[in-house]
Amino acid sequence: MNKTFIFDYDDTLAWCEHDYCYAIIDFLKFTIDKLGHKAPDVQSIMELEMGLNKQGVLKHGFKGDVFPASCRDAYRIICERAGVEDKQGEEEAYNIGMRAFDEKRYRERGLVEGAAETLEFLVSQRDELILLTKGDREIQQKKIEATGLWRYFRVDAINIVEKKNADTIRDVIAGRDKSRVWHVGNSIRSDVNPALEAGINVIYIPCETWAYEREHNGVPDDSRITTFSSITGIKENYHLL
Numbered sequence: 394m395n396k397t398f399i400f401d402y403d404d405t406l407a408w409c410e411h412d413y414c415y416a417i418i419d420f421l422k423f424t425i426d427k428l429g430h431k432a433p434d435v436q437s438i439m440e441l442e443m444g445l446n447k448q449g450v451l452k453h454g455f456k457g458d459v460f461p462a463s464c465r466d467a468y469r470i471i472c473e474r475a476g477v478e479d480k481q482g483e484e485e486a487y488n489i490g491m492r493a494f495d496e497k498r499y500r501e502r503g504l505v506e507g508a509a510e511t512l513e514f515l516v517s518q519r520d521e522l523i524l525l526t527k528g529d530r531e532i533q534q535k536k537i538e539a540t541g542l543w544r545y546f547r548v549d550a551i552n553i554v555e556k557k558n559a560d561t562i563r564d565v566i567a568g569r570d571k572s573r574v575w576h577v578g579n580s581i582r583s584d585v586n587p588a589l590e591a592g593i594n595v596i597y598i599p600c601e602t603w604a605y606e607r608e609h610n611g612v613p614d615d616s617r618i619t620t621f622s623s624i625t626g627i628k629e630n631y632h633l634l
């Protein structure tokens with residue numbers, strides 16, 4: 394009997410976390426270059442930006458301009474504290490934040506190692522593939538096109554949602570036998586817990602991630618969870634699923 398696999402995108406099928414890290418490093422350098430001895434220490438700049446980004450996500454959800462806005466607002470606050478006014482600098486800080494969403498980088502880096510062969514294998518098994526990714530519609534769409542991921546999924550099986558929770562997963566699996574559905578993802582908070590709550594199985598592929606995704610109580614003790622160190626584990630252990 395065929396299986397259904399619901400795939401997460403960011404840091405499951407394509408690396409994304411460190412796109413933000415490079416933009417943060419650029420932002421730190423920019424702030425120090427601009428303000429010199431008036432700039433706070435690196436840790437304070439970083440904590441300010443990261444705090445604003447987290448607040449923005451909690452307030453507005455995973456929208457594309459939350460991260461660049463956190464760079465702009467952090468720069469503005471730092472300037473205010475230093476008694477400096479630099480409107481043009483605020484705009485530059487915003488644009489540095491936008492570097493996290495670089496289509497050229499998406500294309501050049503492509504998918505996670507082993508992702509293409511895993512998806513091809515599942516297609517050859519005639520399993521059903523669904524994509525369920527949270528984030529900004531336009532940005533996620535750009536990623537899916539740039540990495541060529543679209544070719545493995547039917548158009549109506551690509552779901553870009555603002556928030557991933559048990560309800561969004563239930564919507565996607567409507568009517569299917571839950572024991573034959575697996576959600577594949579890298580996050581306990583955004584993938585594992587909502588999938589278990591929705592009553593389906595989980596393939597958990599842990600990786601380094603940001604503070605938001607690190608807020609959880611560890612891997613739940615649940616026999617429906619299978620943990621693999623790499624996405625290729627799905628193909629290698631397919632007969633066990």
Ligand SMILES: [Mg+2]
Nearest residue numbers: 401403404579
């Ligand atoms: Mg993810």
